[in-house]
Amino acid sequence: MRGSMRRRRKSGGRGFELRLNGWAARAAGIGFIVLIAGALIGCVVYSGGDPVFYPDQPPERFKPTPLDKLDRIEGWVPSWGDEARIAAEASAAGFTDLLFFHGSVAESGEVSIEDPAGLAAGLKAAVGTRRWLTVTNHGGSLETPLGSGLGAHVESLLDAFAASGCDHLDLDYESMNRSQAEGLATLVERLEDRLPAGSRLSLTLQPVDSRLRPDQRDVYRRLLESPLVYTMRLMMYDYHWRGSLPGALYPMPAFNRLLQEWAEFAHKLTLCLPLYGYDWPRPEDTTLPRAEVVTLRDVGKLSAKPGFDAVWMREQAELAARYNSGGVTHYAALPSLRAITARATAGLDWGVPAVSFWHLGCASPADIPPACRRNAEPREAVGYDSGESWADWMDPFRHRVCDAITADGERSLEQIGEAHGVSRATMYRFNEHIAGDDLAGRTVYVPK
Numbered sequence: 001m002r003g004s005m006r007r008r009r010k011s012g013g014r015g016f017e018l019r020l021n022g023w024a025a026r027a028a029g030i031g032f033i034v035l036i037a038g039a040l041i042g043c044v045v046y047s048g049g050d051p052v053f054y055p056d057q058p059p060e061r062f063k064p065t066p067l068d069k070l071d072r073i074e075g076w077v078p079s080w081g082d083e084a085r086i087a088a089e090a091s092a093a094g095f096t097d098l099l100f101f102h103g104s105v106a107e108s109g110e111v112s113i114e115d116p117a118g119l120a121a122g123l124k125a126a127v128g129t130r131r132w133l134t135v136t137n138h139g140g141s142l143e144t145p146l147g148s149g150l151g152a153h154v155e156s157l158l159d160a161f162a163a164s165g166c167d168h169l170d171l172d173y174e175s176m177n178r179s180q181a182e183g184l185a186t187l188v189e190r191l192e193d194r195l196p197a198g199s200r201l202s203l204t205l206q207p208v209d210s211r212l213r214p215d216q217r218d219v220y221r222r223l224l225e226s227p228l229v230y231t232m233r234l235m236m237y238d239y240h241w242r243g244s245l246p247g248a249l250y251p252m253p254a255f256n257r258l259l260q261e262w263a264e265f266a267h268k269l270t271l272c273l274p275l276y277g278y279d280w281p282r283p284e285d286t287t288l289p290r291a292e293v294v295t296l297r298d299v300g301k302l303s304a305k306p307g308f309d310a311v312w313m314r315e316q317a318e319l320a321a322r323y324n325s326g327g328v329t330h331y332a333a334l335p336s337l338r339a340i341t342a343r344a345t346a347g348l349d350w351g352v353p354a355v356s357f358w359h360l361g362c363a364s365p366a367d368i369p370p371a372c373r374r375n376a377e378p379r380e381a382v383g384y385d386s387g388e389s390w391a392d393w394m395d396p397f398r399h400r401v402c403d404a405i406t407a408d409g410e411r412s413l414e415q416i417g418e419a420h421g422v423s424r425a426t427m428y429r430f431n432e433h434i435a436g437d438d439l440a441g442r443t444v445y446v447p448k
Contacts, residue, residue, distance in 0.1 A: 064266060080156070098132065105157075154190050206234075208220050248318055249335075
């Protein structure tokens with residue numbers, strides 16, 4: 001999540017690019033390309049309130065050791081904004097680490113630096129912080145960089161890092177399959193003794209646990225065990241995205257599931273949190289209109305919409321809103337300081353020492369560190385009521401526009417969709433409450 005808003009990114013991670021004209025953040029969009037990969041279609045799927053069973057619970061010796069406060073509060077500085085101003089404000093606000101989102105991996109494996117002059121100005125303004133170069137593929141293919149072209153990619157990566165002027169290197173490699181995750185592990189090994197003395201290596205990756213990309217868990221474990229990896233940043237957002245049905249941006253049940261999965265390595269985790277959300281138009285049909293991005297800066301302005309009603313959803317531990325525009329109901333997953341506090345506190349409870357924010361152009365940097373304190377009580381830009389769950393809003397909608405059937409367990413979700421002429425992707429969008437293959441007795445929604 002370069003001056004106007006855009007973002008080259010596939011679903012499952014940062015959801016957009018924000019270009020800043022001065023400091024007025026404007027929400028516009030780019031679409032996510034849904035990647036259908038098994039039952040997860042490339043996006044994050046979570047259980048909407050059902051009891052959660054963890055088949056791979058960590059052993060007793062890995063019970064969490066709570067922390068009183070965070071060691072690191074990090075944020076990304078985008079290459080399409082005023083890097084010097086963002087870095088100066090973040091440094092003054094108390095951010096410990098700034099990640100400059102300026103390294104781009106082409107599908108050939110070549111690494112280039114975006115806006116070198118802006119990067120240099122940002123580095124100069126980043127007083128008293130650790131300065132990282134984030135290198136990303138922007139959701140593009142990693143087949144060559146982490147496959148046949150790995151050797152050349154390593155050399156190009158090192159050259160770009162040396163040219164950047166940054167102190168440390170962060171690899172933000174997105175939308176990996178199992179083979180590419182193995183390639184990333186090999187890349188990390190090849191960087192041994194190749195980085196300058198004192199330089200640290202980190203990884204920014206999409207979440208993996210017992211439900212999300214479970215085939216990559218052993219690779220993540222090896223990466224976390226590697227002494228070369230200083231921290232692994234996990235992108236804990238876009239559980240709903242611009243092209244999905246409305247819903248929570250980063251629901252707390254999924255957040256806790258991931259923390260439990262990696263409790264053994266809590267000291268090496270950094271939890272990446274968003275400073276943006278989505279505003280979906282939701283007509284009374286089964287179409288999937290594209291959402292607009294709403295940043296933390298925008299929330300107060302959005303509250304002026306007709307019939308605006310904000311609700312703190314207790315199950316997901318995040319702020320939601322709805323309003324009417326042109327006769328169409330809108331639903332919004334709102335960024336909020338209270339949601340940040342809830343997740344920073346949860347991380348501290350599990351012994352996670354750091355959080356990182358995508359990205360610092362979406363908010364006033366000064367507002368963020370105070371919200372990262374254990375059990376802080378930040379003031380929001382809008383007033384709100386208390387509710388139980390996003391399901392209270394979306395289940396009635398599904399009942400209105402879908403046929404609700406009880407699965408007998410003999411057919412998969414995909415097979416049920418085929419029998420009714422509904423695509424696999426659409427079936428999963430309307431049945432995100434279902435995870436796994438056991439459908440027996442579960443309510444399945446078939447869009448009419």
